[in-house]
Amino acid sequence: GPDTIITMRQEYLFPATAHFYKEPPQIIGGSMQYLFDHNNKKYVDFFAGVSVMNCGHSNPEILKDTIEQLNNIQHTTTLYLTQPMVELAQRLAEVFPGDIKRTFFCVTGSEANEGAMALARLYTKKNGFIALTGGLHGRTHLTLSVTGIPMWRLDDHLVKENIFFIERPYSVGSSYEEAIEKSLQQLDTVLKNHGKNICAMLVEPIQGNGGIIMYPENYLKKVKALLEAHNVLLIADEVQTGYGRTGKMFCIEHYGVVPDIIVTAKALGNGIPISTFSTTDEIAKAYNRPSASTFGGNPVAAQTALSVLNYIEKHNLVEKSDELGKYLKHKLEQISSPLIQEIRGCGLMLGMQIQSANPSITSAEITDMILEEMKDRGFIIGKNGLNRDVVAFQPPLVISKEDIDVMVASMEAVLEKISF
Numbered sequence: 001g002p003d004t005i006i007t008m009r010q011e012y013l014f015p016a017t018a019h020f021y022k023e024p025p026q027i028i029g030g031s032m033q034y035l036f037d038h039n040n041k042k043y044v045d046f047f048a049g050v051s052v053m054n055c056g057h058s059n060p061e062i063l064k065d066t067i068e069q070l071n072n073i074q075h076t077t078t079l080y081l082t083q084p085m086v087e088l089a090q091r092l093a094e095v096f097p098g099d100i101k102r103t104f105f106c107v108t109g110s111e112a113n114e115g116a117m118a119l120a121r122l123y124t125k126k127n128g129f130i131a132l133t134g135g136l137h138g139r140t141h142l143t144l145s146v147t148g149i150p151m152w153r154l155d156d157h158l159v160k161e162n163i164f165f166i167e168r169p170y171s172v173g174s175s176y177e178e179a180i181e182k183s184l185q186q187l188d189t190v191l192k193n194h195g196k197n198i199c200a201m202l203v204e205p206i207q208g209n210g211g212i213i214m215y216p217e218n219y220l221k222k223v224k225a226l227l228e229a230h231n232v233l234l235i236a237d238e239v240q241t242g243y244g245r246t247g248k249m250f251c252i253e254h255y256g257v258v259p260d261i262i263v264t265a266k267a268l269g270n271g272i273p274i275s276t277f278s279t280t281d282e283i284a285k286a287y288n289r290p291s292a293s294t295f296g297g298n299p300v301a302a303q304t305a306l307s308v309l310n311y312i313e314k315h316n317l318v319e320k321s322d323e324l325g326k327y328l329k330h331k332l333e334q335i336s337s338p339l340i341q342e343i344r345g346c347g348l349m350l351g352m353q354i355q356s357a358n359p360s361i362t363s364a365e366i367t368d369m370i371l372e373e374m375k376d377r378g379f380i381i382g383k384n385g386l387n388r389d390v391v392a393f394q395p396p397l398v399i400s401k402e403d404i405d406v407m408v409a410s411m412e413a414v415l416e417k418i419s420f
């Protein structure tokens, strides 16, 4: 029962294991954009397991292929070839931007970023990195070292040497011009002083965990030009933004920039773990020693990913994400509440910045109250941001206008109820 599961959690998981809600719902079923808990309560999912379930929970069209593959061959490692893995690599070459063509398969986002960072070192024969404040790239030693969100960092135990943070170009409520100028200036200074030791800069095209932060037009173009002048690669961390989430197949397409290395994970397997780092022929050659990942490109995950790509194409999920994202954003902007400071993001990756005008309650506490109230009304919503005060909407891309309408109506009622 529910009590047992909470007691067991307290007894056996790490105390630091992060959950949403005072009592996390016990989800026992899912069907496309809907989730069901142990009391058979139905929820509309507006977080998609942090941007993973783009094609919906237990999507029957995709599961059919997964199960067929499970019955054929479950696992081999890259030491032997399987059709799904090479076919997936070929399909990815078709959808990745520019002349990014070759893929290395791993399992998690952290691992793929770690691989991308190793690749950048091998190619440039340099070893330092640049990252943005507010970015999140993983939980491994090196990826956590370039993660710019203080609450996740194990600060005393991370790599510091040759790691440089640049301020993300974001300023709430005031002109972006200054923030862009400052960020580019910092980048220029770091490159001039340390460019000889820096191999790559990591950027999430929209910061997810950092609070749905999108960059102003031309910012990334200018970043790319500065990096190129110093022979520093651009790694696009599309772990959270990839595969239609933002209304483009990959979010970097919004900026007209082609990265040197692209990293993807989460939505590629729609719940089956698979991740990638991919690059051009030339850069891939630099990985000049044998490398293999036990589970990377596993036939079940690869076959599922192929099915995911087919499903996204067949059901126009990229266009749907763009259209429904605009619809949701517009509806959120119509809500009049003193608790909303700003609505940000694009496609179905939207953030609602919460503000508190009352000294007795923080914006993070208000955000938690919104999540609790929305859960009671049957909606699973996310949160993120440096202060955990951004309400995040990242639903499965198969969501409907009706789902959006009922969610926004509930959100309006909740914001009305929680007034300080």
Ligand code: PMP
Residues within 6 Å of the ligand: 050, 107, 108, 109, 110, 111, 113, 136, 137, 138, 139, 204, 208, 209, 237, 238, 239, 240, 265, 266
């Ligand atoms: N990069 C980004 C942008 C992410 O959002 C995440 C996870 N939220 C990661 C990397 C790490 O991925 P994983 O948890 O699969 O290791």
